[in-house]
Amino acid sequence: MIISSSKLKEQFMRYVFFIIATTSVAVLLMITIFLFTEGLPILKKVSIRAFIFGDYWYPTSDPADFGIFPLIMGSLSVTFISAIISIPLGVMTAIYLAEIASFRVREIVKPVVELLASLPSVVIGFFGMVLVAPFLQETFGIATGLNMFNASLMLAFMSVPTICSISEDALYSVPSSLKEASLALGATPLETIIRVTIPASLSGISTAIILGMSRAIGETMVVLMVAGGAAMVPSSIFDPVRPLPASIAAEMAEAPYRGDHYHALFATGIVLFIFTFLFNLIADHISYKYRQVGDATL
């Protein structure tokens, strides 16, 4: 009897752990369900085409315009420019940490990157507002320092830690036999890094870059505070923009409950959610399909 009851307990606890482990999946489903139930009603007012490709976002005027194309372009351009800065910076830092730095230097620089990742986004946004914006305004003689370039710069420093730490893991896990073989054939350490180590860890580095961009496109406080807030398609990097998350965060408080504006903001949330979901699926696919399993994968 005793044995069977303890066995029962074992079995029972196994199920308990399993059910708790499915919480994350359940929450993700709930997020999807609630976004769609609150967001889809806007499609009764505007067509999906007019919503996504509409050029005007005037949610509070009468009649209201719900076109998020300028917001989408704002998000994409901010993410793209931040990627131009963060990808080389993040990957080069990762190479330095994984391949060049001595053990002691690494023990110092790695925590620095982690601390950079832990800075609250509102603080980085605040920093961009009070220090970077006036600096840009004076240096480049532009109308406002709160613009796309400023936001991209701040976002870049928020995605560098993601890119750097995942790339570093990938570089670090390249078998040393590969590097030794390359060195033994007469390649310099640099040639080994460029022709052997980086190609061998390319899937990890790609995952890192995609996740870093995903973080940049979803980041809210920075674009809310420093991007300038103008809902128009940018034509220069010093134009103010209003990315998707900024629009949601700035307007949700004053949108009447279950009014058109409220539904339109949830629908904007759906678009943002789909962007990051796609980024993550691609990253997941790459890391799953091309994962490094020893020398055999090369």
Add this chain to the structure above:
Amino acid sequence: MKRKITQQTFFLLFRFAAFINAAALAIIIYFMLANGWKAISWEFLTKPPMDSMTKGGILPCIIGTLCLALGSIVIAFPIGVASAIYLNEYAAKGRALRIIRLGINNLAGVPSVVFGLFGLAFFVIYLKMGVSILAGALTLAVMSLPVIIGSTEEALKAVPDTYREASLGLGATKLQTIMRVVLPAAMPGILTGGILGISRAAGETAPIMFTAAVYFSPNLPTSIFDEIMALPYHIYVLATAGAEIETTRPLQYGTALVLIGLVLGMNIIAIIMRARLRRKMRQ
């Protein structure tokens, strides 16, 4: 010779990239310290805001942020640790595991403002919690779940299999092995993850904007159904809203410095704890 110069140049470039990160961190921290230092006083830390938030302190914000961060960890920690135990100790390779992993990875990538929307629609409106500490803590808990699962799993992986085998070999059941051998051995690593979870929850703004935080609340919270002020939201409000943006600058710097101190302090503790652990593991 040319190869050597190329190499030197590139290595210098890589080193410079690493240096830029360190410089960025140093500049941000120095800037906040230099400007915020003057604003911080005993009064600033222990008084509520006064004169429509142009004077006074930030006590309600500090208390609000502590409530939210602790509340979220109380909810997320047990769920995260149990999830990680399933993933690392029980789960067999297969479709269920793949789906759960995909769920966790995608949850980690959900933008913070989308968590805010979800918290508003589900906790605040659907479950009728209203704008409250409870709704905010739940939203933050959901958001920090992947952080806790990730670091707990790492801690569990670091426990050598010989521990498990020895315990099972002595006749302990799997559950006993997990509870009495694996978890105690992994506990410092798991706690490190908990600290990182708290610090993430304390610094977030977007998830609490619609679910917990208000511009101003004259009273300290008395129940979990009260709305509250919070440090990150207070910084945002002071820096962007109202006619007094320039006059409240010192308050903004001061609040930002307190928030940075709180968050970086917890992170530094976590980093030191982990460094010690790794050294111990190596021996």
